[in-house]
Each structure stands twice: as C-alpha cells, then as structure tokens.
Amino acid sequence: MAYPANYRYTREHEWIEIDGKTGKIGITDYAQDSLGDIVFVESPKVGTAVKKGEVFGSVESVKAVSDLYSPITGTVTEINEELASAPEKINTAAHESWIMKVELSDPAEVETLLSAADYEKFIAEESGH
Amino acid sequence: MSTSATTPALRKTPLNAVHRQMGAKMVDFGGWDMPVEYSGLIAEHMAVRNGVGLFDVSHMGDIQLRGPQSLAAIQHLCMNDASKLEVGQAQYSAMLYPQGTFVDDVIVHKLSDNDYLIVINAGTREKDYSWVKTNAQKFHCHVSDYSDYYTQLAIQGPKAAETLQKLTKVDLSTIKFYHFKWGTVCGLPNTLIARTGYTGEDGFEIYIPSDETTSKRVWDEVLEAGKEFGILPCGLGARNTLRLESALSLYGHEISETINVFEAGLDRFCKLEKGPFIGSEALKQVQTSGGPTRKLVGLEMVDRGIARDDYGVFNESGVQIGTVVSGSPAPFLKKNIALAFIPQDYSALDRQLFVQVRNSMVKAKMVPIPFYRRPKKQS
Numbered sequence: 136m137a138y139p140a141n142y143r144y145t146r147e148h149e150w151i152e153i154d155g156k157t158g159k160i161g162i163t164d165y166a167q168d169s170l171g172d173i174v175f176v177e178s179p180k181v182g183t184a185v186k187k188g189e190v191f192g193s194v195e196s197v198k199a200v201s202d203l204y205s206p207i208t209g210t211v212t213e214i215n216e217e218l219a220s221a222p223e224k225i226n227t228a229a230h231e232s233w234i235m236k237v238e239l240s241d242p243a244e245v246e247t248l249l250s251a252a253d254y255e256k257f258i259a260e261e262s263g264h
Numbered sequence: 265m266s267t268s269a270t271t272p273a274l275r276k277t278p279l280n281a282v283h284r285q286m287g288a289k290m291v292d293f294g295g296w297d298m299p300v301e302y303s304g305l306i307a308e309h310m311a312v313r314n315g316v317g318l319f320d321v322s323h324m325g326d327i328q329l330r331g332p333q334s335l336a337a338i339q340h341l342c343m344n345d346a347s348k349l350e351v352g353q354a355q356y357s358a359m360l361y362p363q364g365t366f367v368d369d370v371i372v373h374k375l376s377d378n379d380y381l382i383v384i385n386a387g388t389r390e391k392d393y394s395w396v397k398t399n400a401q402k403f404h405c406h407v408s409d410y411s412d413y414y415t416q417l418a419i420q421g422p423k424a425a426e427t428l429q430k431l432t433k434v435d436l437s438t439i440k441f442y443h444f445k446w447g448t449v450c451g452l453p454n455t456l457i458a459r460t461g462y463t464g465e466d467g468f469e470i471y472i473p474s475d476e477t478t479s480k481r482v483w484d485e486v487l488e489a490g491k492e493f494g495i496l497p498c499g500l501g502a503r504n505t506l507r508l509e510s511a512l513s514l515y516g517h518e519i520s521e522t523i524n525v526f527e528a529g530l531d532r533f534c535k536l537e538k539g540p541f542i543g544s545e546a547l548k549q550v551q552t553s554g555g556p557t558r559k560l561v562g563l564e565m566v567d568r569g570i571a572r573d574d575y576g577v578f579n580e581s582g583v584q585i586g587t588v589v590s591g592s593p594a595p596f597l598k599k600n601i602a603l604a605f606i607p608q609d610y611s612a613l614d615r616q617l618f619v620q621v622r623n624s625m626v627k628a629k630m631v632p633i634p635f636y637r638r639p640k641k642q643s
C-alpha cells in the first residue's frame with residue numbers, strides 16, 4: 136500500500152494532509168486493516184478546539200474501539216458528514232476518507248510528524264513481531 | 265502486542281497453515297492461534313445468514329465416555345436429561361459446580377447405549393477433562409480425551425445442506441436438527457455428521473481425521489462445493505456476532521463459574537426432576553429461597569452508541585444496576601445489541617435503561633432474546 140508522500144503521519148496511525156493553514160485528518164490504511172469493518176465514527180463538533188496528541192474522537196469496528204489522536208493543535212472547521220451514514224468508506228479508501236478539517240494554530244507542529252517513508256518503516260517494525 | 269519469551273507457544277489446529285495461507289488475521293483465543301477473519305467480519309457473517317460459511321472449530325474438545333454406566337456418569341455430570349436421547353441424537357447441556365454455576369456448556373451425543381461423546385469448549389479442554397475423569401470415577405465407564413483426534417468443521421447457513429450433500433451419499437434430509445449420522449464424507453468412511461452449530465442457522469459439524477493432509481483436502485473440497493452459494497471461510501469474529509444475534513451463550517460471558525443456571529436463563533436445559541446431579545441441590549435451594557437475584561436480558565441500543573463487553577448498565581438516576589457481558593454491532597440485524605445481567609425484578613416497561621459507552625450514557629431498551637431467529641423453511 137502506498138502512503139501518500141505529501142501526507143504526514145503519527146505513530147497512532149492518523150494521517151494529515153496540509154493545505155496552507157488547514158489540515159485534513161484521517162486514519163491510515165494500516166489502521167483500517169487492523170480494525171476490520173468500521174461501523175461508527177465519533178467526530179468532534181465544528182468549532183471544537185483540538186490539541187496535538189490528545190483524543191478528538193473515536194472509530195469503532197465490529198470488534199473494537201479505537202481512540203483518535205489529533206496530529207496537531209487547532210480548531211475543527213469541518214466534519215465529513217458522509218462517514219455518519221457510510222463509515223465503511225474508511226475501509227475501502229482510508230487515505231481519501233478524511234474525518235475532520237482543522238485550522239492549524241501552530242503550523243510548525245507539522246515538522247514533528249512522520250514522513251511517509253518513516254511511517255512505512257514504523258509499521259513494518261510494528262507488524263514484524 | 266506482547267512478545268515475551270516466557271509465554272508458551274499458541275496451540276494450533278491442523279488447518280493453521282491453511283488459514284495463514286489464505287491471509288486470515290490470526291488471534292490468540294484461549295491459548296489457540298485462530299483465524300479471526302479472512303475477507304472481513306461482516307461479509308463472513310452475511311455469508312452464513314444468506315448462503316453458507318465454513319469454520320474450523322477443531323480447537324473445541326471431545327470427551328468420550330464408554331461402558332455400562334456411561335449414561336449414569338453423564339446424568340451425574342450434566343444438567344440436561346440424557347436418558348431422553350435416542351441413539352443418533354444430541355442435546356445442549358452443561359456441567360455444573362456443586363453451587364449450581366457453570367464448569368462449561370456442552371453438547372452430549374448418544375453414540376450407543378454405552379457410548380457418549382461430549383463436545384466441549386476450547387478454552388476449558390483440560391479443566392473439563394479433569395472434571396469428567398474425577399467425577400465419573402465411581403461409575404463403571406471409561407473416559408477418553410479425543411480432542412486431538414478430530415478436525416472439526418462447521419458448515420453453516422441455509423445452503424449448508426446443499427453444499428455438504430455434494431460431498432456425501434448420506435441423505436442429509438434424514439438427519440434432523442440436533443441429530444447425527446455416520447457416513448462417508450469426501451471419501452472418508454464412518455465420518456460423524458451432526459446437525460449442530462453455533463450460528464442460529466441450519467448447518468452441520470463434521471468430524472474428520474486430524475492429519476494435516478486430510479484436513480486441508482476436506483477444507484478445500486467444502487469451499488469448492490459451496491462456491492456456487494458464495495461460501496466464505498469464516499473466523500471467530502463472525503462466529504461471535506452470529507452467536508450473539510442468536511443469543512447463544514459464550515463461556516466467560518453469559519455462563520461462568522460465578523453464574524448459576526437460572527441467572528443465565530438456561531432453565532429449560534436443566535432437568536431437576538431427573539434426579540440428583542452435581543449442582544442440583546444448590547439450584548433447588550435457589551428456587552426455594554426466592555429464585556435468582558439477577559437475570560440475563562437482551563438490550564438494543566436506542567441512541568447512537570455501541571454497547572460492548574463489561575460496559576455498565578445504568579438506570580435513569582445514574583445508578584449502575586448491571587453489566588454487559590456481550591455487546592457488539594449485529595451485522596445482519598443492523599442494530600447494536602448486547603446481553604447483560606440486571607436485577608431480577610427490573611422491569612423496563614416503566615423505566616429507562618442506559619449503557620455507559622465511554623463517557624456518555626446512551627439510551628438502550630430491553631428486547632426479547634434471541635434477537636434473531638432463522639426463517640422457517642417453506643418445504
């Protein structure tokens with residue numbers, strides 16, 4: 136699976152696509168594969184303040200719940216409404232199924248996130264056990 | 265993700281390499297390295313409800329009791345009335361501790377007047393075998409552990425009979441529900457074919473020799489035979505959602521060493537009138553002292569939220585009144601369901617129920633169980 140080179144990643148398996156001062160955030164293909172069939176996404180409300188490294192919502196599959204950690208600090212500007220009725224889209228297209236859009240309050244935080252190459256190395260180590 | 269060098273290696277069924285070859289996601293289930301899903305839990309669940317699914321259930325155990333007092337031993341050990349069985353018939357039953365709580369739930373098969381097969385859970389294999397050996401000692405019968413003798417396959421779904429029929433000359437329409445016959449399956453003579461299962465659908469469990477070559481050959485032949493019906497290999501994930509929709513008990517959840525027969529709602533399989541058995545006195549005591557104090561009920565989530573194992577059940581005043589023992593989304597019913605223990609006298613008719621889903625109290629309602637009943641056959 137190719138991890139988009141222009142995205143950044145976290146060790147908690149979130150991705151972020153930056154466009155100026157806005158970031159689109161979702162979970163990686165590795166995450167959706169581990170979770171299995173996704174049935175529920177709990178997203179924050181528009182206007183919510185999110186903090187880097189803190190829980191902003193959750194994704195549930197049939198067999199598990201997984202907390203979502205924000206890659207950056209900022210304010211939620213938009214939620215992907217599609218996921219309320221079709222959460223399984225994350226399974227089929229994890230890197231296109233954004234969960235929330237955030238206005239970044241500190242764009243420098245992006246530099247601390249993993250590149251696609253670093254993330255791929257990280258998951259290769261994780262699954263090698 | 266523990267990789268401790270001191271944990272013992274996981275046990276494997278003869279089909280372990282086959283599951284891995286098929287790309288199954290594997291999980292540690294009670295010390296066994298088992299497939300949890302192959303193509304996807306929901307797809308596998310729906311295949312069983314709509315067509316046919318194939319499960320490797322070889323991790324389950326088999327204990328055989330033989331001898332002139334094998335019936336007497338079974339009657340002493342198990343709560344259902346095995347004297348009512350005809351040769352070729354099976355019954356759902358359970359072994360109880362003296363206090364009327366569960367050692368394990370089992371299926372008892374009458375092979376002949378002096379020969380019984382008890383099929384037991386994977387996680388309790390050794391405990392059950394020890395229990396049976398110890399408690400059958402005073403009866404004139406011989407107890408054998410046949411667990412590693414068989415590869416056990418479950419073929420389940422409305423198309424299970426048509427699938428299996430291609431592989432045997434035994435007329436499957438002559439095997440009634442919870443009955444079994446012996447016959448040639450996939451060229452293997454004297455194979456046990458039982459119309460039993462854990463999915464709430466029609467289906468069969470076959471017991472074949474446990475060598476890897478035979479196991480793989482039969483597995484592949486079943487998948488080939490079921491192809492036209494959309495057969496899928498199914499893992500423990502779907503096995504759990506299927507049995508939950510049908511409100512079938514899982515050891516450690518609805519039944520355990522701290523839950524008694526009445527609390528679990530399994531009275532109809534417990535024949536106190538047959539005479540004394542291990543646990544019968546304690547159960548009679550429960551009856552005469554006012555009955556069980558808690559009951560197992562079905563819950564359906566009313567507001568958005570998924571009730572899961574061990575979540576608390578609360579009343580409208582925010583007081584915890586019970587606990588979910590099994591909870592999950594139900595793929596066929598498309599609802600979020602749960603089984604929970606609540607106080608015996610709790611009536612939902614005039615009171616609200618909530619499940620604590622992480623930080624929120626989510627509204628739920630009591631519903632009759634089973635949540636799902638398979639449609640009656642037309643013929």
